[in-house]
Amino acid sequence: MQKKSIALAIGLFVVGGLSGMVLEHFRPIVRAHAEVSLGTAQKLFDAVTHGRAKADKVFSGPGGLTGVEVDFDGHKTVAFITADGKYLVAGPVLNAQGNDQGHAAMIRLGLVPKPMRASALAKETVHADSFVLGTGGPEITAFVDPNCIFCHKFYERAQPLIAAGKLRIRYLVVGFLKPSSEAKAAAILGAPNPAAAMAENEKGFVEATEEGGIQPDEHASAATISAVRDNTRLLSESGEIATPTLIYCDQKGAPRLIHGLPKGSLKDFAGHIGNLQNGVCRK
Incomplete structure (x- = not known):
């Protein structure tokens, strides 16, 4: 090396x-x-x-x-x-x-915070700058980086479920993986239609270089940059800065957190979870 x-x-x-x-x-x-x-x-x-x-x-x-x-x-x-x-x-x-x-x-050593419990973190995300894809099915929260290839795969796998009304995803966009991540995250969160901006990023995603397709917003407002950094800070409180990080409700109505993609198929995952809204599990 x-x-x-x-x-x-x-x-x-x-x-x-x-x-x-x-x-x-x-x-x-x-x-x-x-x-x-x-x-x-x-x-x-x-x-x-x-x-x-x-x-x-x-x-x-x-x-x-x-x-x-x-x-x-x-x-x-x-x-x-x-x-x-x-x-x-x-x-x-x-x-x-x-x-x-x-x-x-x-x-x-106190260099990173002790991980926050999933239930507490779920409540902390309520006021974060975010947007929801989907209109039916259980809702989960997902932390994603625009340059994250596993987030890209998660996005693609979720589209059929979202279109079928079987899953809703509340996206908290963060920026840490690459030098362009923060400005790309700002381009998504600062867009008039963040969902459309996210779609642009994923449609143009280059898997060979693991680069999101949206153009970085190098002139994003201070408020938008602050929102991205706040989302990234919240992610760090999960105990690991890794994407995707998902918060969801299990079948017993308890908030859960996982780093990475769910095991098995996303369809099976969506069929066995509860509904997370406003930071708490609901029927």
Whole structure:
């Protein structure tokens, strides 16, 4: 891996553990048992990031790794270093259950907020800048980024259900995946008809480059940019900045949250959920 690529990997990790899942339990951070000193960690970061990253503290990580709290271009994150101090792990560190140890450490260190419960987050989204596609069926809330390929697939799969009156989706558009994401999100939310703007983005979506089709609005109003950033902040309170993130009601009337696409077919998913409106589950 090139040094530039490693720096980029750390930068992606800063965004919020894009591939990570939140651990409910993880062992306490104990600096005394760290295998790699803070000075050694800093030397490695200097070598691979050309001085862009500053190692603030070290702690014991999983599998003999040393965890490092890092300041990367003014953003706090966590990375891991091998016991010999020669190799940097600048991405998700997963256990056998698929849980990301780095993201859990970021919560423990206070670098990212503790995940909000689905019921609380659902109520927080009520006043967010959003729009609804569909007129019948159960309603769910979806956080999407204009450049997210899985959001694009979700949009396409949902269209037949929306057209048949079997699903309604309230979209909260966010912007974090690519440099153009925020301006594209602003182009959608700031449009006279956000649903039509979303359709334009998805119709022109280029899967090869994972780029939404709408033109970025580089001159969006401050209010629109603020709305996009507020939506992105709400997404971060789900515990993971990942799209699509869905909030829905289960058959027992309890709010649920999932990161990514539902398992199985979307048709089956829509047929076994409740109705989420105004932040609460309704019959």
